[in-house]
Amino acid sequence: MTEVDARGTGESETAAPAGPMIEVDRLRVSYGTETALQDVSFSVERRASCAVIGPSGCGKTTLLYALAGLLKPDEGRIRIDGAPLEAIRPATGLILQEYGLLPWKTVRDNIAFPLRSRGLDRHRRRERTDAILGDLGIGDQSDKFPGELSGGQRQRVAIGRALALEPDLLLMDEASSALDAMTRERIQNLVLGIFRKRPVTLLLVTHSIEEAVLLGGSILVMAQGRIRSRVDNPCFGLPDARDAQAFHDLCRIIRRELHETA
Amino acid sequence: MRRPDGPARVPRQRPFAPLLRTVYAVLCLLASWTILHVAIGSAIVPSPWVTAAAFVDLLPGALGLHLLSSLGRILAALSASLLLGVVVGLWTGLSARSDRWIAPIVYLLYPLPKIAFLPILMILFGLGNAPKILLIVFILVFQVLLAVRDGVREIPAEWFLSVRSTGLGRGGLLVHLVLPAILPKLLTAVRIGIGIGLSVLFFAESFATTYGIGYFIMNSWLLVDYPDMYAGILAMSLMGWMLFSLVDLLESRACRWVRVGKT
Numbered sequence: 427m428t429e430v431d432a433r434g435t436g437e438s439e440t441a442a443p444a445g446p447m448i449e450v451d452r453l454r455v456s457y458g459t460e461t462a463l464q465d466v467s468f469s470v471e472r473r474a475s476c477a478v479i480g481p482s483g484c485g486k487t488t489l490l491y492a493l494a495g496l497l498k499p500d501e502g503r504i505r506i507d508g509a510p511l512e513a514i515r516p517a518t519g520l521i522l523q524e525y526g527l528l529p530w531k532t533v534r535d536n537i538a539f540p541l542r543s544r545g546l547d548r549h550r551r552r553e554r555t556d557a558i559l560g561d562l563g564i565g566d567q568s569d570k571f572p573g574e575l576s577g578g579q580r581q582r583v584a585i586g587r588a589l590a591l592e593p594d595l596l597l598m599d600e601a602s603s604a605l606d607a608m609t610r611e612r613i614q615n616l617v618l619g620i621f622r623k624r625p626v627t628l629l630l631v632t633h634s635i636e637e638a639v640l641l642g643g644s645i646l647v648m649a650q651g652r653i654r655s656r657v658d659n660p661c662f663g664l665p666d667a668r669d670a671q672a673f674h675d676l677c678r679i680i681r682r683e684l685h686e687t688a
Numbered sequence: 689m690r691r692p693d694g695p696a697r698v699p700r701q702r703p704f705a706p707l708l709r710t711v712y713a714v715l716c717l718l719a720s721w722t723i724l725h726v727a728i729g730s731a732i733v734p735s736p737w738v739t740a741a742a743f744v745d746l747l748p749g750a751l752g753l754h755l756l757s758s759l760g761r762i763l764a765a766l767s768a769s770l771l772l773g774v775v776v777g778l779w780t781g782l783s784a785r786s787d788r789w790i791a792p793i794v795y796l797l798y799p800l801p802k803i804a805f806l807p808i809l810m811i812l813f814g815l816g817n818a819p820k821i822l823l824i825v826f827i828l829v830f831q832v833l834l835a836v837r838d839g840v841r842e843i844p845a846e847w848f849l850s851v852r853s854t855g856l857g858r859g860g861l862l863v864h865l866v867l868p869a870i871l872p873k874l875l876t877a878v879r880i881g882i883g884i885g886l887s888v889l890f891f892a893e894s895f896a897t898t899y900g901i902g903y904f905i906m907n908s909w910l911l912v913d914y915p916d917m918y919a920g921i922l923a924m925s926l927m928g929w930m931l932f933s934l935v936d937l938l939e940s941r942a943c944r945w946v947r948v949g950k951t
């Protein structure tokens with residue numbers, strides 16, 4: 427993996443607010459000799475939500491890393507917020523399933539530590555951290571270590587860390603795949619709530635067809651390092667979408683897409 | 689790392705439990721010492737009480753000075769080994785290229801019987817503190833270095849990505865990710881280092897030296913003054929015990945998270 431400068435480009439203020447939030451053009455990413463992504467092109471509008479689904483090993487996490495500026499593409503271009511992605515963007519939040527939290531930091535410190543390098547003083551860090559912990563319903567857990575939390579609480583903290591950085595783009599990898607059904611629904615509702623309340627563009631990777639249809643305004647179906655199809659989701663944002671007939675119809679369509687590509 | 693989500697338990701201890709266990713260990717030691725003393729029935733194993741009397745008598749005077757000079761040497765050697773070992777360990781752990789150049793040298797030097805070089809060190813650096821400290825550093829630095837390097841290598845790449853995605857630079861990665869992650873391993877290396885360092889120090893101090901607890905013990909032995917010799921051994925053990933306790937204290941403060949979620 428290539429080292430990328432951690433500073434932002436600072437172009438976001440000057441970039442035109444129109445146009446899509448994410449533009450990916452013929453992206454190719456490889457690990458040494460193994461190609462993980464090829465000929466990937468898509469775009470996601472501002473304040474839209476996009477779900478990426480595909481079989482294990484098809485390159486979903488790789489795509490997320492590339493969009494986060496953590497992997498340098500071999501070919502192709504990525505533009506975020508109108509500007510070419512050349513470094514890690516301060517306003518992009520990345521949420522990883524397993525490795526989001528540092529076990530030696532308390533819940534509060536896990537959320538607050540990146541804020542120090544953003545020039546927030548102790549008081550403002552504390553204020554913002556506590557506000558987010560309260561929003562996520564884990565205010566009473568703030569002095570615990572991640573090892574003392576349940577899986578769902580841990581996921582909330584990981585989401586909280588990303589939100590504390592006030593991102594305009596949230597990238598989530600398998601945000602709820604390790605959770606039980608009830609907790610998963612709660613995290614999904616939490617993500618939907620965040621999406622409605624904040625001016626944020628969402629790109630989330632998932633294994634679950636239901637989750638893709640629930641959380642993605644559009645759905646990218648991937649296989650073997652390529653995007654096979656893009657499905658627009660009319661059910662997105664419907665109240666009680668999980669019970670709607672259209673929801674289940676779309677799940678069936680996606681399932682068929684996945685099987686055809688396999 | 690991830691375990692089924694049961695209730696995460698933190699073992700809570702009553703505050704005097706560690707003290708109680710220390711008392712228990714001391715009692716065991718005293719009991720076996722007394723049994724040995726009675727069973728052997730010779731001056732080579734004086735009774736604990738005679739030893740304690742000699743210890744109390746000598747500590748404010750000569751023994752205290754010997755002890756302090758040994759303590760100074762061991763602390764200097766530990767600090768130097770830690771500084772050098774951590775810096776080189778981080779460097780080799782974080783950069784595969786530097787590891788390719790440094791690891792072969794380390795693997796050649798690590799198994800050398802370094803204690804055999806004491807006479808050479810004494811010729812080069814005289815009879816003062818330098819050769820003793822250098823010998824210990826020469827032995828400990830490799831352990832620290834390897835513990836740090838392997839600790840760094842065990843950090844999952846995803847953690848680096850996750851922390852870097854927040855915009856932190858190299859310094860932030862070191863402070864928030866790498867150093868806390870290797871700390872438990874490092875403290876284990878320090879513990880082993882204290883044990884080895886003390887025995888090497890004893891050896892180094894029993895040659896051509898007139899200060900240090902090793903010298904005091906060997907000298908009392910030559911003078912056939914067994915209570916004094918045992919008082920010296922007692923002093924050395926207490927020094928080791930204090931150093932170990934210090935590391936334990938540090939660990940319980942800085943590495944509380946390691947115990948969290950483990951029953």
Ligand SMILES: Nc1ncnc2c1ncn2[C@@H]1O[C@H](COP(=O)(O)OP(=O)(O)OP(=O)(O)O)[C@@H](O)[C@H]1O
Pocket residue numbers: 457460461462480481482483484485486487488489
């Ligand atoms: N660090 C790496 N070094 C080499 N190859 C890698 C690395 N990470 C991923 N790959 C390879 O790249 C391909 C895509 O991996 P990626 O992790 O992006 O898949 P994924 O779609 O996220 O899978 P999953 O759903 O199981 O998380 C896989 O074939 C994988 O073997």
Ligand SMILES: [Mg+2]
Pocket residue numbers: 486487488599
């Ligand atoms: Mg993945």
